[in-house]
Amino acid sequence: MKFLPTSEGEREAMLAAIGVSSVEDLFAAVPEAVRRGPALPAPLSEIEIRRYLGGLASRNANARDTAFFLGGGLYHHYVSAIADQMLYRSEWLTAYTPYQPEVSQGTLQSIFEFQSHICLLTGLEVANASLYEGASALVEALLMAERLVKGRRRAVLSAGIHPEYRETVRTYFTNLGLEVVEVPLSSDGATDARALEAAVDSTTFAVAVQSPNFYGVVEDWNAGSSAAHAHGALSISVVAEAISMALLSPPGAGGADIACGEAQSLGVPMHNGGPLLGFLSCRSDHQRQIPGRLVGQTRDAEGRRAFCLTLSTREQHIRREKATSNICTNQGLMALASNIHMSLLGKHGMREVALQSHAKAEYLKGAVAAIPGYRVAYGGPTFNEFTAEAPGDAAALLSRLVRKGILGGIPLSRYDARDARRFLVAATEMNTRAEMDRLIAALASESA
């Protein structure tokens, strides 16, 4: 077997040194009754693996070969060649969690830089080393708030939060005796301000609002924050399209105590939905309740600047059931990709990506609104995604577009049967005007 470096002869010598006569002797503790070899096919060579998996890959529509307008919390943004190729380096790819700082300064410093980038983007003071993805990041943020605001059991969530995030929150909450109150959207697509205020009370430990929300509408963070703070609850800003923070007023400026969500947009390919890049950022007075790993700056024995994991007493490997989270393995390599990407784009590039994405979505939005039979569902301002309404069933319509090489949007019937005619359309800097015009023409021809 090509991944096994031991020859037969060496194995014999090793068994002799161990003092057993066969490998099977070493498995003596495993009862006969539970032993069973697997019914699997014969080993495949690389050539065959390329055929096999290449064949599967070719049966998926990919964003490079189609006119692509899917979003819904996962976006087809630019990833630089350097961010891609850097990940091939063994030193990044095949290292473990940096428990031993003396031989892990690369990973540690990169995480420290990632944390710093996230702080700059969110306008908050502390960020962790990553979480799995947006939905579980929101859960972690809520549980963190619950620990900080002791004795309360209810979280108020905007209905504008990604439905898969909300579903994830319910999965975690039910067993912990925590409750969710959902606040509906108003007709302009933003969280209903009055309903929000009414929903928060002294049993509320957190108010969470997403912006741009799932339906594309940009929210005012301050609405959630003042509702929360009026009752001593914490304000959580949820961001599922992280590049929006380069253009929109950041959570920190809108009173957020915690910002969390999905940073895939910042240098991570779509990967069919994973690996992604959850993030969580907060005010420094809450840092001791932050979940996940943190890297801090320190010195080595010779006084040089160095980095290491810190505040580990929050974590499961020390605190066990009292830990701030059960997370252990996180999204390290994606945080590296994102650090490279954010560093390369920097101040101007991230903003330009955001501006282009916005401008393209505005172009599309205007054009879709102008097609007879179509309308834009909400009047509120949008960033790079909006909810369109088709004259007929959106899912069927979008399936017909696929045959023209257009992935035109996400049918909202997937999340709510009442939204059968609605679909989300996203644009990024990757879309050309020509592609958008193709989409518009295809939609128009479908309405005819």
Place this chain on the structure above:
Amino acid sequence: MKFLPTSEGEREAMLAAIGVSSVEDLFAAVPEAVRRGPALPAPLSEIEIRRYLGGLASRNANARDTAFFLGGGLYHHYVSAIADQMLYRSEWLTAYTPYQPEVSQGTLQSIFEFQSHICLLTGLEVANASLYEGASALVEALLMAERLVKGRRRAVLSAGIHPEYRETVRTYFTNLGLEVVEVPLSSDGATDARALEAAVDSTTFAVAVQSPNFYGVVEDWNAGSSAAHAHGALSISVVAEAISMALLSPPGAGGADIACGEAQSLGVPMHNGGPLLGFLSCRSDHQRQIPGRLVGQTRDAEGRRAFCLTLSTREQHIRREKATSNICTNQGLMALASNIHMSLLGKHGMREVALQSHAKAEYLKGAVAAIPGYRVAYGGPTFNEFTAEAPGDAAALLSRLVRKGILGGIPLSRYDARDARRFLVAATEMNTRAEMDRLIAALASESA
């Protein structure tokens, strides 16, 4: 500009330190009359470059998406994922020629290993660090022989040598007052033994034979060697399909003084014909006339084994017009790829690749011979390529096959108008029986 790390402010400071007031001042020596900015388009971003070059790439038929049977000195063999990805490492990719051994041991040791692999394959004692590709490697071998056998002006070349190699030899020879005598093939496709003997005389400095020859036929190295040695000339073995050496009797066992040719098959993708990997190997008593770089083993100041470039006095940077060759930049990275590939496949893998390639070509050859109207042109034994003869014009036939996704062979009319109905068909371990059956069926349907 993203590749330029100097900000405006820094540039000002630098100009001040230099003592000029503008960059243009530094170009004072360049006459006004010769200055002219280029009429080129505006800079492209990575996103645009991907569209632009990706668009061009998509207009070529590639071996992954077709049933592929082209050879002619360039083969579609297996390249392992590790040989491919290793080349991304900056330490390999962005290093220069290892002139400074203390910071280039990686490159140097890899070349030393490459040299060793080539020696094992050719059965000769010395190999250089690479040459450009097969044709110029043959030229270098011939010029080397000419230096070793002083005072003679004629080289005898088999007509079985790749026509592009022979054309290259003529390009070099005409200006140096050297002559080529070409020996025809006999009807079984091997070099005509009698004609060969007759062609060699005391004015001959070298005899060069290729095996497998361009038409696919396996030659006996000894024929060329004994003809050469009988008259005090050197015997040159040319190999354009290097993996054949894993199965066929190697040049060193057939009396060769020099072996040379193309090692692309050993781990280098086809690259549309370049970069490839020329090699040259010889007996150790001729090593001081070898062209190109050589790496030798030595010690460092602390007695550790170390490697460095050696015998540089053969080379242009020291010997100038008296150098053994004008080559400077060679094919370093391809030699690395090949070292990785040969090391990974090793003794058994290289042989298995050769055996599979041969068996597949035999399968095809038998099947083609059985299609009415087709025949195999030569009766001699072949390795993984053979010359087929079609009932009609081969070029037109092969163009029709392309529309079925089959690159079925190389029409020999490209090299000789008299060969209008002939074409070369190659097989490697990459071809499946299903693909071969598709080719056979397509050929059969074309004859009908």
Place this chain on the structure above:
Amino acid sequence: MSTEIAERSARGSDRLHPEPRVEPLVFERSGQGKIGYSLPPLDVPALVAIPEALLRKEIAGETEISEVEVARHFTRLSRLNFSIDQGLYPLGSCTMKHNPRINEEMARLPGFAAVHPLAPEEVSQGSLELAWQLERILAELTGLPRVTLQPSAGAQGELAGILMVRKALEKTGRPRTTVLIPDSAHGTNPASAHFAGYKVRELKSNARGTIDLSALDSAMSEDVAALMLTVPNTLGVFEDQILEIARIVHAKGGYLYCDGANFNAFVGIAKPGLMGVDVMHMNLHKTFSTPHGGGGPGSGPVAVCEALTPHLPRPTVERRPDGTFFLDFDRPDSIGRLRTFLGNFGMFVRALSYIAAYGNRIGEVARNAVVNANYIRAGLSGVYHLKYETPSLHEVVFSDKAQAERGVSNMDIAKRLMDYGFHPPTVSFPLIVHGALMIEPTETEGKPGLDAFISAMREIARECEEDPDIVRNAPHTTPVRRVDEVGAARNLVLRWRPAGEGA
């Protein structure tokens, strides 16, 4: 005296080695007016249709830097890391095995990497089939009928598993209150049980390092939802009483949860389903070689017994009679979602590629892993103290007991190993071995590498006797020397700040 040498040499080496070994932060390489990217010119009107009040002006402090500086910064930084591709990385419990490059190539195919999970089903058949096939293979390997691929890593797999147990128990009317966890377990086990709403009750291991059957028997009650058992446990010891353990747990209506992070020890040799395991998570980033990436990503599929299948996370991947695949959201008894989309799909690709390369010979993984661990055990027994002499499978846990007498701790030994060119083993885990040195070589280490490791460890033991300071002051040759972790926690600096913003 050796300290003196160390210091002198450090100073000397500073003189001979004037290159600064610390790499500035990327922010410190930034400079006004530099740029590292470009985008296509905007081909639509440059409109900002968002009210002023909702906008920010700039991302103050963000970088301005050229591409070449980024390339150098990250190349240089990377070189400060140790990695599997450099040498033995025997972190116990982490299964740091060779990561084949073909897996990376496959995961980057545009048909996997540039694909969106919300694309219509008819153009997602490749991904759906891939997930389905991986599920089938993991089911075959575990001997359990169904598998969810959704969990993002092992810990989330644990949570998913315990939540399924809870859901099943809820159906009986009573979710119960407690999860039993041996004291040797990984920290994620109790943490996950806690986040599933359970109290944790710790089970003391017996003198062999395994489950004390009578302790289990008395702890097991109808309040206990599950026993979370690591197989083999974190000492590398296989619970030879596993069938009896299962019987005890099942007898009281509880579920047997298997932490499969150590599946590498018996994959392809034995099946948890036959052991009475009801639910088990696996770490694709351990047993199935998806690279650890300096901390992640992982993927933590969970295999379950028939009784738990109705509770699998939503959606599941199903196959229609016509051979097409679809996502089934219509699972009313599902525990729900644990995250967005389908899970860490990129890891599925790698794991499937890896498993395909072994196919029906995957048991060789376990065989070689176990031989390697036992070879190290044989090579170091008598030199390092072995608290539990029970036979080891894939890893062995020594301790610093002998060396502690010379004032040298397991941490010192770990650091000194770096000077010998090895990554250290896991230290201070499992908690039941004081001063632990938890060594897992994995199957992808050859005899020469193991011999070198053994002799380095023996050499260090000798140094502990003859010159303990050289060990206590280690490492001497790493990019930075011993890092002050206490100081880091005391003076928290968790980010870079733009100049003027204060520390």
Place this chain on the structure above:
Amino acid sequence: MSTEIAERSARGSDRLHPEPRVEPLVFERSGQGKIGYSLPPLDVPALVAIPEALLRKEIAGETEISEVEVARHFTRLSRLNFSIDQGLYPLGSCTMKHNPRINEEMARLPGFAAVHPLAPEEVSQGSLELAWQLERILAELTGLPRVTLQPSAGAQGELAGILMVRKALEKTGRPRTTVLIPDSAHGTNPASAHFAGYKVRELKSNARGTIDLSALDSAMSEDVAALMLTVPNTLGVFEDQILEIARIVHAKGGYLYCDGANFNAFVGIAKPGLMGVDVMHMNLHKTFSTPHGGGGPGSGPVAVCEALTPHLPRPTVERRPDGTFFLDFDRPDSIGRLRTFLGNFGMFVRALSYIAAYGNRIGEVARNAVVNANYIRAGLSGVYHLKYETPSLHEVVFSDKAQAERGVSNMDIAKRLMDYGFHPPTVSFPLIVHGALMIEPTETEGKPGLDAFISAMREIARECEEDPDIVRNAPHTTPVRRVDEVGAARNLVLRWRPAGEGA
């Protein structure tokens, strides 16, 4: 005394740093029965239809090794190299600039990397158009009408260029006998002229380091086929009399050949075609950033004036009126082929990708390269001796004259720079500067990097005064210390041999 410290520390460091720093040969990692590959099972009969006498039995001595060992071997080996991505690599004449990663990505597209040049024209339009476009761009940049992309590197470009000159002269009946080459020229120039069948006559440079016009005038005759001129020359000096030089050469019916390896100094700013250059090769692996790969591959396109176009190597890439592209073999006056196929096509892709990124702003390359070289010149003038004070463009050649008085050579200084974390400059070239230190920073180095380099060089100059041994014994911190090159040539060991075969 400092030698003593160095030695002590080396010994000390061996003790502190017990990791063996030498990596075994891949053959030494080999072991019987190990395997690193697999192939699909053979799906046709396993026939060997070749006479026994033409077969070999095995490749004795070849490796048997697992994939993980190969991965480690080459990763570890690579880490012994210095590379651009680690820091300043100021090898004069080599133009070691940043190699953008997008170029690698493009070259690896299956539509370029898995393509065969003998495929039918109708399925090769993408490659043909790419070659055609690159030719057009290089023609525009050089101001010359046509370009061949065939030469594999600069030296082969030189040969192609001179052969075209020869062919043109042959058409006049007399190929002439001699090529003039300044004494500052790169070694490939005389070697290439020689292999084109010419005698080489060396032209002494004047005190400014440039062409001595009267020497040229008297050397130029109707026996001279061409003057090979490097622009700017290897001192980094632009021949300000270029127009006069061209006039002199042309007056006698000779051709002006430009070695364009230093095109980086004025690309996008001035055009050789306007200078009277008739033929010029370029190094895509220098000016146009295709990576040097530890020695190659390169690509050496040659641009020619109208008169030489009939003699371009065969085939040329041509465009039909309908916009399709084809290879033109029907060129009876061509010099023929220099190699197989079309040239190093993979380098064309990278170069085109690189040029596209700059487009009409490519002159910024030269501007920044020239500023950088002059900044180093300003920073080191007075510290290192500058034989020629003529203004520099993209590189500057100092010498060790001042340091030689303390017994320190340019080679010592080069080695000491390694300790400071830099690659050394080119030493011992150009030949007209004894003890040369030829420094070419390229445009992709920023001010902080240049400042660090300047201060390292100044520091070394100080060390030469105060502690010359530390320089003479350098390097101290590299993976191996000073390598015995003389010994290598004396006891030639050019390959590994299987045990038993003798050394």
